[in-house]
């Protein structure tokens with residue numbers, strides 16, 4: 004009766020079962036995988052979400068790309084990070100997951116393949132399967148710093164490859180994709196009509212002083228069609244507010260064609276709530292206070308971990324950025 008997009012076996016895995024057993028016993032658990040910022044002891048101003056009550060949200064004026072003022076606010080975010088983007092390149096989404104799904108609908112047909120980094124964001128398995136795609140892993144290797152194993156990219160490529168995903172900085176390795184790596188990826192993808200999807204949700208969380216300068220930015224390139232992803236979830240520690248975005252980059256004619264089509268897909272779902280679009284500008288501005296706290300915490304945790312693992316049986320692998 005049910006679709007093959009879903010896994011056949013929904014039994015929780017051993018880790019999940021053990022965790023719920025321990026919780027049921029009331030045992031104290033120190034969860035080192037916790038990445039929900041709203042549960043990590045940060046000080047969220049109590050009126051942070053007040054902009055969601057803006058009266059303008061009482062009017063429903065659907066816009067498939069997203070309200071112009073909200074897209075302008077996202078363009079300002081890029082400016083803050085030193086990247087110039089026009090509002091015409093931006094499409095709003097309800098989350099990064101929503102963005103992946105819209106992009107898969109834009110770029111792929113059932114049975115097509117997308118290249119995904121390994122190790123990386125575990126959700127790629129479900130995100131690809133739910134859109135009837137086959138994920139093909141390519142490897143990141145560690146040699147004092149994480150980098151892309153280009154031989155594995157070449158092996159993973161096939162006639163049905165439609166997109167290549169990068170996560171920069173990557174979860175969980177904390178590595179940026181460098182400008183030189185982007186050069187090689189663009190040279191691989193552009194001639195084969197493969198788009199690059201660049202998940203940059205952790206871009207604000209540097210752990211090394213010059214990491215950001217070394218990182219390549221997809222949006223600064225015109226040689227390959229690309230889509231950069233961001234959202235409130237990580238940039239302001241507000242995953243529950245549900246606002247993400249796609250910024251398209253690359254050859255201008257392809258960017259226009261892509262955004263026109265994204266508009267049609269977006270118009271079919273109109274999944275971004277009006278209150279969050281009206282509030283976007285203020286949330287991005289006020290959310291900086293949460294971002295600063297998270298930046299300080301991750302930097303402190305990383306420093307602590309590095310110190311504690313000196314002359315121990317464990318090694319802290321080098322991390323440039325991320326949570």
Ligand SMILES: Cc1ncc(COP(=O)(O)O)c(C=O)c1O
Pocket residue numbers: 038097098099100101124170174202204234236242246247
């Ligand atoms: C690489 C990466 N992208 C996206 C997300 C989630 O973003 P969203 O809440 O906007 O779907 C996460 C969450 O952990 C992530 O690790």
